[in-house]
Amino acid sequence: LDRVARKLEKVAERSKDKIPYTTLHGVHDDKSGEEIGWWTNGFWGGMMWQMYALTGKEFYKEIAENNEKKLDADLMDYDKLDHDNGFKWLPTAVADYRVTGNERSKKRGLLAAEVLAGRYNPAGKFLRAWNDWEGSDVDRSGWAIIDCMMNLPLLYWASEETGDPRFSQIAVSHADTAGKSFIRGDGSSNHIVEFDLETGEMVKSYGGQGFGEGSSWTRGQSWALYGFTLNHLH
Numbered sequence: 108l109d110r111v112a113r114k115l116e117k118v119a120e121r122s123k124d125k126i127p128y129t130t131l132h133g134v135h136d137d138k139s140g141e142e143i144g145w146w147t148n149g150f151w152g153g154m155m156w157q158m159y160a161l162t163g164k165e166f167y168k169e170i171a172e173n174n175e176k177k178l179d180a181d182l183m184d185y186d187k188l189d190h191d192n193g194f195k196w197l198p199t200a201v202a203d204y205r206v207t208g209n210e211r212s213k214k215r216g217l218l219a220a221e222v223l224a225g226r227y228n229p230a231g232k233f234l235r236a237w238n239d240w241e242g243s244d245v246d247r248s249g250w251a252i253i254d255c256m257m258n259l260p261l262l263y264w265a266s267e268e269t270g271d272p273r274f275s276q277i278a279v280s281h282a283d284t285a286g287k288s289f290i291r292g293d294g295s296s297n298h299i300v301e302f303d304l305e306t307g308e309m310v311k312s313y314g315g316q317g318f319g320e321g322s323s324w325t326r327g328q329s330w331a332l333y334g335f336t337l338n339h340l341h
Contacts (some may be wrong), residue, residue, distance in 0.1 A: 144187025153198025175199040193258030220265035231307035255333020263341040295323035
């Protein structure tokens with residue numbers, strides 16, 4: 108942990124004004140601005156809260172708070188919102204509220220949960236993954252993906268915080284659907300499943316980021332293992 112702390116202090120200093128995703132020629136890129144809706148944009152803030160918990164240095168807290176404030180631009184932009192609200196606001200706003208009691212952060216987290224719950228399709232009992240992509244003629248309104256299992260804890264938190272069971276009811280409903288429609292007989296997971304919007308029936312699965320339809324995508328398999336475990340704990 109000491110080694111991690113020494114390294115992260117240097118890295119955080121170099122990238123304190125960014126929301127990094129990866130490195131380009133040894134330098135962090137920045138997903139702020141036009142790419143504020145990127146799915147990992149809560150991870151950097153989450154790392155900074157972890158470092159604050161480890162070291163107590165205000166420097167990390169300030170970076171995490173800055174990351175959280177930048178994400179307001181995403182929360183107010185319909186086109187940039189999808190099922191990944193848990194990835195964005197659990198490690199930022201919800202973490203902030205848990206650590207500091209910041210009421211504004213609590214409201215951010217609850218708004219993010221409301222928006223995620225709004226993606227629920229009662230017929231299919233699933234949370235829609237993405238909005239339709241600009242320039243594409245593919246209708247994704249019936250698509251759900253295994254990654255969403257990792258976002259459901261935001262809904263459980265919202266139920267715990269408000270005493271309103273509808274958030275956790277949606278989370279359980281989606282998890283039950285994922286267990287039936289995403290997990291194959293051999294335990295492997297589909298990445299993308301399409302449902303009929305009116306009847307809720309499963310239409311087909313797509314290869315997505317796997318090798319092809321019917322293959323198991325390694326990261327998606329991890330989302331399933333981790334996500335179902337989190338849901339069971341909740």
